[in-house]
Each structure stands twice: as structure tokens, then as C-alpha cells.
Amino acid sequence: MSDKKYAVEINDLAVEFRTDDGIVKALNGLDLKIEEGKTLGLVGETGAGKTTTGLAILRLVPSPPGVIVGGSIKLNGEDIFSKTEHEMQALRGKAVSMIFQDPMTSLNPVMTVEEQIAEVIELHEDVNHKGAIEKAKEMLEMVGIPGERGTEYPHQFSGGMKQRVVIAIALACSPSLLIADEPTTALDVTIQAQVLEMMKELKVKYNTSMLMITHDLGIVAEICDTVSVIYGGRVVEHGSLDDVFNNTRHPYTEGLFRSLPNLDNRSEKLKPIKGLMPDPTNLPEGCTFYPRCDYAMEICKTVKPKKVYRNDEHYVECHLYDENNVKVGGLIGK
Numbered sequence: 041m042s043d044k045k046y047a048v049e050i051n052d053l054a055v056e057f058r059t060d061d062g063i064v065k066a067l068n069g070l071d072l073k074i075e076e077g078k079t080l081g082l083v084g085e086t087g088a089g090k091t092t093t094g095l096a097i098l099r100l101v102p103s104p105p106g107v108i109v110g111g112s113i114k115l116n117g118e119d120i121f122s123k124t125e126h127e128m129q130a131l132r133g134k135a136v137s138m139i140f141q142d143p144m145t146s147l148n149p150v151m152t153v154e155e156q157i158a159e160v161i162e163l164h165e166d167v168n169h170k171g172a173i174e175k176a177k178e179m180l181e182m183v184g185i186p187g188e189r190g191t192e193y194p195h196q197f198s199g200g201m202k203q204r205v206v207i208a209i210a211l212a213c214s215p216s217l218l219i220a221d222e223p224t225t226a227l228d229v230t231i232q233a234q235v236l237e238m239m240k241e242l243k244v245k246y247n248t249s250m251l252m253i254t255h256d257l258g259i260v261a262e263i264c265d266t267v268s269v270i271y272g273g274r275v276v277e278h279g280s281l282d283d284v285f286n287n288t289r290h291p292y293t294e295g296l297f298r299s300l301p302n303l304d305n306r307s308e309k310l311k312p313i314k315g316l317m318p319d320p321t322n323l324p325e326g327c328t329f330y331p332r333c334d335y336a337m338e339i340c341k342t343v344k345p346k347k348v349y350r351n352d353e354h355y356v357e358c359h360l361y362d363e364n365n366v367k368v369g370g371l372i373g374k
Contacts, residue, residue, distance in 0.1 A: 045076045046114070047217045047249035048097055048136075053111030055092055055101055055273075062321040066092045068273040068328075070111070074217070074266075079243065079250040081264035083257065083296070087317045089273040090253045094138055094219040097251070099128050116216055134164040137210035138219040142226055143202035147194040153205045154180065154190030157212055164213045179208040183238060200231035207239065214246050221253045236263055257296060261285065266353070269293045272318055272328030279354030289356035291333045327359065335360055 050072040057064040067089045074080045082090050095101045097113055099120055113120050115136060120128065140146045148156055157176035161167060167175065177187035183204040194202055203223060210218060220239070224232040240263055243250055252264055260267055260281070267284040269277040269292065277290040288294050295313035302308045315332040324330050330340040339359050348361040362368050 045117075047074045047076050047116060048251070049073050049112075049114040050093070050097070051112050053093075053096060053113065054109045055089075055096055056107050056109050057105045058107060059105050064105075064320045065323055066106075066273055066320060067096070067111075068323070070270070070273060071275055072268055072278075074249050074251060076216070076249055077247045078265040079252055079263055081252045081254060081260035081267045082270055083254060083260055083267060084270035085255060085317055087320070088270045090255075090270060091141075091221055092273075093270070094221050094251060094253055097217075097219060098132055098136060098138060099123075100132075130164070133160045133210075133215070134213045135215055136217040136219065137213075137215040139203075139206055139210050139221060139223045141222045143199065143206045144226065146206050147202060149194055152191050152193055153197070157190075157205070157209050160209055160212050175212070176208075179212050180205070182211075182242070183208045184234075198231075200227050200235065203227060203231075203235055204238070207235070207242070211242055211246065211248070215248065217249045217251065218243070219251045219253070222255070224256075224259065239263065257300065269296070272323060273320070274328070274357065276329065276358070277354075277356045279350070283350065283354035287350065287354065289350065289354075289361065290329075290358050291335050291360070292329050295332075327357075 050070055053067050053070040055067040057066055070089065070093060072080070072093065082093060084090055092101065096108060097115065101108060115131065123131070147153070154173055154176040157179050158169065158172035161172040161175050162169060177190050180190050181187050185201060185204055194205070197205065223239070224235055227235060236259065242248070252259065254260060264281055266280050267278065268275045269284065269290060271292050277284060277293045284293060288297060292313070298311040299313060301310060313332055318324060318328050318331065326342045327333070327340040327345055330336050333340065337359055343359070345357045345359045347355045347357055348363060348365055349355045350365050360367055
């Protein structure tokens with residue numbers, strides 16, 4: 041365990057958005073680690089805190105109203121909260137890059153795509169403009185776009201091609217960590233599969249660590265090594281792909297799997313998780329999942345669950361298991 045090196049380590053991270061209508065508690069003691077060269081899938085419903093986690097790693101949580109109120113983030117062993125904004129600008133794009141959800145809005149409509157790729161290369165590498173343009177063309181070729189199309193503008197590309205350009209920009213300076221925020225949301229299924237396959241190949245080529253932010257468990261199964269399930273701004277279950285998929289512990293994770301279609305029995309009805317995500321301005325006192333949980337017990341109302349480890353990596357935050365990982369709770373028919 042001690043020999044492992046981590047691209048990013050997040051401990052007890054708390055982020056709030058302070059608005060006139062109240063304090064939105066986006067992250068509430070989040071823990072997350074990504075081993076070098078590995079991909080972690082961060083899974084949860086909309087509003088769980090996935091994108092805020094990615095922005096916090098880049099120290100781009102919009103302020104105001106966003107405030108990082110506690111915790112620590114280490115990037116390649118270095119504390120990012122001790123760095124100046126100038127030092128962070130040097131890290132963004134070089135040590136860590138982010139692929140945002142919508143490629144349509146991620147690109148500048150009045151700059152050619154090669155100029156946009158070259159911009160990040162000139163910023164972080166010791167090359168002149170001509171050299172940066174040449175490398176930009178190489179990056180386009182690498183993501184499956186002919187280099188000569190670099191002189192074209194974003195509106196001349198399809199959605200899938202735009203996403204490839206965004207990936208080329210993110211990988212242009214070979215970052216050690218790539219944050220992919222639902223990178224295939226706007227793409228059709230065929231293009232989505234191509235983009236995911238390309239990302240897998242490039243990750244291996246560059247030995248890049250990746251944080252894959254998604255709500256799609258199929259993508260997680262396809263591309264990730266480890267999985268963190270996030271709910272109410274906390275990781276409620278974490279483990280290897282096999283741990284989480286085949287030894288599911290948390291009722292929320294169980295609910296996510298139950299809400300997927302059963303391909304073996306197509307007549308079986310979906311079982312969606314009842315209720316809605318908790319109001320982040322008024323989170324439950326105990327377990328945040330308590331109001332929606334089929335296994336809820338009296339203790340869940342007032343006491344926050346602690347981590348219970350099944351093995352060195354797989355843990356769950358749930359009162360259903362005691363400190364020895366023995367199941368103590370049961371279905372009470374809520």
C-alpha cells in the first residue's frame with residue numbers, strides 16, 4: 041500500500057456556495073485518490089458534487105460564491121492550496137487538464153482549431169508559434185483528424201470531431217492527470233464508443249491518470265480501474281471495478297444498478313431510486329441517503345456512518361455494516 045504513488049489525493053474536502061438564498065454544501069468531507077496511470081470513475085446523480093470535485097482539483101471553483109472551507113488536495117504529491125494563482129496557471133494544461141461536458145461551448149468559435157491547440161502548447165512548452173502549430177497538427181492526427189483540417193473553425197466540425205479537438209487540447213502537453221467531465225454526453229452511441237476507445241488508447245500511450253466523471257455505469261465498466269460512488273458531496277462507496285460491481289455494499293450503489301435495464305429479462309420493470317437528491321442547503325443530520333433508503337434504521341437519522349472496509353481498498357459508509365464488515369441491518373420496508 042505504501043509503495044503506491046498517487047496522481048491526486050483528496051482528503052476531507054468541503055466546498056460551499058454561499059448565496060443570498062442560503063449556503064449550498066456541495067462537498068462534505070470528500071475523500072478520493074487516483075493511483076498513477078489508473079482511471080477512477082466518479083459516479084452519481086446530477087447534483088451529487090462530481091463536477092465541483094473536478095473544478096476543485098484545478099482550483100477553479102467559481103469564487104464568489106464558491107468557497108473551499110476545508111480539506112486538502114495534493115497533485116503529484118504537492119499541496120495545491122499552498123500555490124499562488126500564477127503557479128496554478130502553470131499547472132493547468134501541463135500537469136492537469138480537463139475535458140468539459142459540452143464541446144460546443146468549450147471551443148472558441150472565431151479561432152481555428154490548430155490555433156486553439158497551439159495556444160496551450162506555446163503557454164507551457166518552449167516552442168515558437170510555428171513549432172506549436174506543427175505539434176497541433178500532430179495532435180489532430182493523433183485523435184483521428186487529418187492535420188490539414190487544423191485551419192478550419194469549430195462550426196465546420198461535427199459534435200464527435202469537436203470532442204476529439206477538445207481531447208487533443210487537453211492532451212497536448214501530456215498532463216499526468218486528465219479530468220473528463222462526462223466527455224461523451226452530447227454524442228450519439230456510435231461516436232461515444234469511438235471516443236472512449238480513443239481515450240483508452242491515449243491514456244495507455246501517455247501513462248495518464250484519469251478522473252472519469254459520469255453517471256453512466258456502462259462507461260465505468262468500459263474504461264475505469266476503480267470506482268467512487270458519490271452522494272450528497274461524499275464518497276459513500278469506493279473500490280475496484282470488481283468490488284463495486286460484484287460486491288455492492290451501499291444501498292445507493294445497489295439502487296443505481298437496480299435502475300438499469302435487465303438485458304437478460306426485458307420484461308422486468310426498472311426499479312428507480314425513490315425520491316430526489318437531498319437539498320444541499322438542508323442536508324439530513326445523519327446519513328444523507330436516509331430519506332430514500334429501503335434499509336434505513338433509527339441510527340441513520342442522526343449519526344453519520346463511518347468507513348467500513350471490506351478489503352484494503354473497498355469501503356462503504358453505511359450503518360448496515362459494523363466495524364468488522366458484518367451486516368447488521370436489514371430491510372424494514374420503508
